[in-house]
Amino acid sequence: MVYDAFRRWQQKLPNNTNRKTKMNANLVKLIAACALAFSMDSGAQAQILANDPFLTGGANYTAGGVVGQNPAVTGFNGAWYNSGDGPGGTISPTSLSYTAPTGYGETSSAGNLSQGNDYRSYRNFSSDVTSAFGATSGTIYISFELQLAGGPGGYQAVEISNDPDNYRFLQIGYSSVGDFANSTDFGIRVNNNNGVSGVFGAADSNTHLFVLQLNLASGVNDTLNAWEDPTSLSGSTPTGGYEVSLSGFSVNGAITEFSLGSFVGSGSMDTELSEVRIGDTLADVAAVPEPSVTYLALLGPGALFLVRRRMTA
Secondary structure, eight states: OHHHHHHHHHTOOOOTTTTGGGGOHHHHHHHHHHHHHHHHHGGGGOOOOEEEOOOTTTBBBBSSSSTTTOOOOOOEEEEESTTSSSSOOESSSSOOOOHHHHOOOOOOOOOOOOOOOTTTEEEEOHHHHHHHHHSSSSSEEEEEEEEEETOOOSEEEEEEEEEETTTTEEEEEESSSSSOOOOOOOEEETTTTTTTTEEEEOOSSSEEEEEEEEOOOOSOOOEEEEEESBBBSSSSBSSSSEEEEEEEEOSSSSOOOEEEEOOSSSSSOEEEEEEEESEEEEHHHOOOOOOOOHHHHHHHHHHHHHHHHHHHH
């Protein structure tokens, strides 16, 4: 690599070579990293399409009501909103308590979005995410942590859609009113108008990790594999936990919105969400997203300028 080549060149220099031509090894390593970043074809790389760990402070979320908040978060566009006059969700700096499986990384200082009774909060996807769902081939991975904090009741679910109040492409959570295959377990459903659905394990008030693999194809040939609480995410597919496989459907319409719904009547059965990730590969949604190649590449010109100053000073 770049650093090794430089070391070989340096070893060939005469002993009396001006010391100003000698470079700090750590600085050379930085140049090598930047050069690698520049050389990578970002279009050929897997990428995180969306990532929201609900961080608070600074330019992130402010603890409190989520409606109107619009932090710069990968994969989302515009401010959170809710329909009607009901309360929107609430941002908390407290992370959800979950024992991560092998290969899954939890974000340091992650917070959560909590949705109270009888409303849902929405946020629009970026055009990159909408385009990914609209493809006729390829695979999309989704992961998130979900907790029915006050226990299961009514309807509590994560939703991916183009109109959450009418057409919901994907619902995952709990329902006692017929959205899923039963009212005992966590459930999943695609295309709520025709109801292809399945169930995971028994619903409770603990935090659970859900991981989805959506395989896109032309016609009514899309398939979906989903896991609740897999025990490992270090391989090519999740292993362990509860698994559901659905087929015989297609993604209908443009997928433009993400929402968290909670319709439980009276009581305090908040629905809490964190660590929302969408990506091209399982690794994208399993590991804590790292700084982008673009960010690393931006270090390049500055680092090269600094090296030039050191060599010519």
